[in-house]
Amino acid sequence: MQRGTTEPTKARWRPFATLLAVSALVAAVALPSAAAAAATPSITLPLVKPQTVISLTFDDGNANQLAAASAMNTLKMKGTFYIVSGFVGAAGYFTRANLDSLKAAGHEIGGHTVNHPDLAVLPADEVARQICNDRSTLMSWGYTVKSFAYPFASSIPANETAAKNCGYNSARMLGDLQSRFGCTGCGYTEKIPPANPYYLKALDQVDNTWTLADLKASVTNAEKTGGWVPFTFHNICASGCDLNVTPTVFTQFVQWLAPRALTNNTVVKTVDQVIGGTLKPAKAGPVVPAAGPGVNAVVNPSMETMGSFGLPSCWMTGGYGNNTPTITWTSPARTGTVAGYVSVANYVDGDAKLLPTFDLGACSPTVVPGHTYSMRAFYHSTTVTQFAIYLRTTSGIWQYWTSSPWFASSLTFTEAVFTTPAVPTxxxxxxxxLNVFSNGTLVTDDYALYDSVGAPTPSIAPAPAPTAAPKVEGPVEVHMNPAPDPAATATPPAETPPATTAPPASPAPGTPPATTPASPAPSSPAPTTPPSTGASGGSR
Incomplete structure (x- = not known):
C-alpha cells in the first residue's frame, strides 16, 4: 500500500520539473531571436494581381498585317490570324509563304471561311461548306487550325453548332465587351473559360477612330478584375485603307503592353492558348452535284427573288478599272418584274457587271472538268457586251478564265449564247x-447554264467557241458583299427608254471600235478590285 501511495507522488513531480527546465531553455533561446526581430524592419509582400489575358487577333489575312507580326515578333508575342482561305494569294492578301512565316514565328492560324460571306443569311449546307472547307484547306497546307471567327461578326445559333461540327474549339464574335465605342454596361472582359466558346465575346473591331489611349484603356479597365480581352485588327497601315490602325500606334501599344506581364500580371496569349482542346480531324462540307442534262444550273435566273444586299438573291456586283458604274435592278423585265441593270459613265478602262455570287455552290453552278457548257442570257444594250467567265478551284479560290466574243448592241431583248471550252482539271x-466595258447601258434577264450534252436548242446560233481551252491564268479573285445599305434597297429610278433610232452599228466580235477597248484577254484584270475589307460596317 505504501508503495502504492508514494509512487504516484514521485510521478507528479518529475514532469513538472522537466517542464520548468524546458521552459527556461526555450526562454533563453528565444531572447536573442526576439532582439534580432526587433532590429529587423518588417516586409510587406505585395498582393498578387488577378491575371488579365490579352489576345491580339487579325481578320481576313490582309498582307499589311505583316507589320503587326514583325512588331510582335520583336517582343516575343504571339497573335491569332483568322484567314479567308479563298483570298490567299490575291493582291493585298497573304501568300502561302506569308502564312508559313507566321506559323514558324509561333503565331496561330485560324479560319474565317472560304469566301467571307454573311453566314447568317446562308442555307445550312453552304454554311457548312464555308466553315468546314476553309478549315480543311488550311489544315491541308500544314497549319494547326482550332479557332474560328465569324465574317461580319454575323451568326445565328445554328452556325455556332456548325463551327463546332467542323472541328473548331472556339468561334469569335465582336462588340460584346465594353469600350468607348459601344456595349455600354457590358463587362470589360470575357470569362476564362468562356460561357460559350462558340460565341466568344470580344471588343469592337479596332479602326482609325481608336487612339493609343483607347487601346490602353481596354487593358487597364480589364486589369481591375482580370479576365480575357480579345482585340480585333484588320488593316495595319498609315493611309489608303479602312478599318485600320497605323503601324506606329500598333507598335506603341504592344511596346506598352509587354512589360505589364511583370508589373500587372497581364499576359498576351493566342486564342488557342486560352481555349485549349485537342486538334480535331478536318471535315469537308456537303458537295453540290452538277445539274443534270437539260437542267438550268443558274440559281434565281430571272432575278425575281431579292436578296439581303439590295440585289437579287445569289447575284453580286463585279467590276474593275477606272470608270463610274451603276449596278442595280430595274423594271420592266423580259419575264417577271425584275431585270439586271448595269450602266457605265466616265469610262477609261475596266468593266462592270452582274454575275452569280462567288461561293461554294449555293449560288454558283457546279461544273465537271472536261465538260463544255452552254451559257445564255437575254439583254438589250446601247453598246457591245460579252460574257466574262470565272472558275472556282476545288479549294474554293475564284479566278478569271476567259471571255466570249462580243455581242452587238440591241434596242430590244435578244439572246446571247456561248459554248465554253472544256472546263480544265x-x-x-x-x-x-454580261459586262459593260465602255460608256453605255445594259439590261439583262433570264440567265441559263446547261451542260452541252442535253442542252435545249437556243433561240440563236451560239457564238463561236475557241478551238482550245485557255489556261486559267487570271489573278485570285476577292469579293465581299458589303453590309446591308438601306439606300441600296430603295427602288432605283425607272430605266431610261432606249433611243427611237438604233445607235451606230456595233463592230463584229473581235474588232475593237475606236471608242471601246479590245475584248479582254484571258489575263484581264480581276472583275472586282480587291476591297478595303469593310464598306458600311467592315468585313470583320
Missing part, C-alpha cells in the same frame, strides 16, 4: 455575266 464551279 481542278475546277468545279463557274460564274459568268
Amino acid at each position: 481542278g475546277f468545279t464551279g463557274i460564274s459568268f455575266g
Whole structure:
C-alpha cells in the first residue's frame, strides 16, 4: 500500500520539473531571436494581381498585317490570324509563304471561311461548306487550325453548332465587351473559360477612330478584375485603307503592353492558348452535284427573288478599272418584274457587271472538268457586251478564265449564247455575266447554264467557241458583299427608254471600235478590285 501511495507522488513531480527546465531553455533561446526581430524592419509582400489575358487577333489575312507580326515578333508575342482561305494569294492578301512565316514565328492560324460571306443569311449546307472547307484547306497546307471567327461578326445559333461540327474549339464574335465605342454596361472582359466558346465575346473591331489611349484603356479597365480581352485588327497601315490602325500606334501599344506581364500580371496569349482542346480531324462540307442534262444550273435566273444586299438573291456586283458604274435592278423585265441593270459613265478602262455570287455552290453552278457548257442570257444594250467567265478551284479560290466574243448592241431583248471550252482539271464551279466595258447601258434577264450534252436548242446560233481551252491564268479573285445599305434597297429610278433610232452599228466580235477597248484577254484584270475589307460596317 505504501508503495502504492508514494509512487504516484514521485510521478507528479518529475514532469513538472522537466517542464520548468524546458521552459527556461526555450526562454533563453528565444531572447536573442526576439532582439534580432526587433532590429529587423518588417516586409510587406505585395498582393498578387488577378491575371488579365490579352489576345491580339487579325481578320481576313490582309498582307499589311505583316507589320503587326514583325512588331510582335520583336517582343516575343504571339497573335491569332483568322484567314479567308479563298483570298490567299490575291493582291493585298497573304501568300502561302506569308502564312508559313507566321506559323514558324509561333503565331496561330485560324479560319474565317472560304469566301467571307454573311453566314447568317446562308442555307445550312453552304454554311457548312464555308466553315468546314476553309478549315480543311488550311489544315491541308500544314497549319494547326482550332479557332474560328465569324465574317461580319454575323451568326445565328445554328452556325455556332456548325463551327463546332467542323472541328473548331472556339468561334469569335465582336462588340460584346465594353469600350468607348459601344456595349455600354457590358463587362470589360470575357470569362476564362468562356460561357460559350462558340460565341466568344470580344471588343469592337479596332479602326482609325481608336487612339493609343483607347487601346490602353481596354487593358487597364480589364486589369481591375482580370479576365480575357480579345482585340480585333484588320488593316495595319498609315493611309489608303479602312478599318485600320497605323503601324506606329500598333507598335506603341504592344511596346506598352509587354512589360505589364511583370508589373500587372497581364499576359498576351493566342486564342488557342486560352481555349485549349485537342486538334480535331478536318471535315469537308456537303458537295453540290452538277445539274443534270437539260437542267438550268443558274440559281434565281430571272432575278425575281431579292436578296439581303439590295440585289437579287445569289447575284453580286463585279467590276474593275477606272470608270463610274451603276449596278442595280430595274423594271420592266423580259419575264417577271425584275431585270439586271448595269450602266457605265466616265469610262477609261475596266468593266462592270452582274454575275452569280462567288461561293461554294449555293449560288454558283457546279461544273465537271472536261465538260463544255452552254451559257445564255437575254439583254438589250446601247453598246457591245460579252460574257466574262470565272472558275472556282476545288479549294474554293475564284479566278478569271476567259471571255466570249462580243455581242452587238440591241434596242430590244435578244439572246446571247456561248459554248465554253472544256472546263480544265481542278475546277468545279463557274460564274459568268454580261459586262459593260465602255460608256453605255445594259439590261439583262433570264440567265441559263446547261451542260452541252442535253442542252435545249437556243433561240440563236451560239457564238463561236475557241478551238482550245485557255489556261486559267487570271489573278485570285476577292469579293465581299458589303453590309446591308438601306439606300441600296430603295427602288432605283425607272430605266431610261432606249433611243427611237438604233445607235451606230456595233463592230463584229473581235474588232475593237475606236471608242471601246479590245475584248479582254484571258489575263484581264480581276472583275472586282480587291476591297478595303469593310464598306458600311467592315468585313470583320
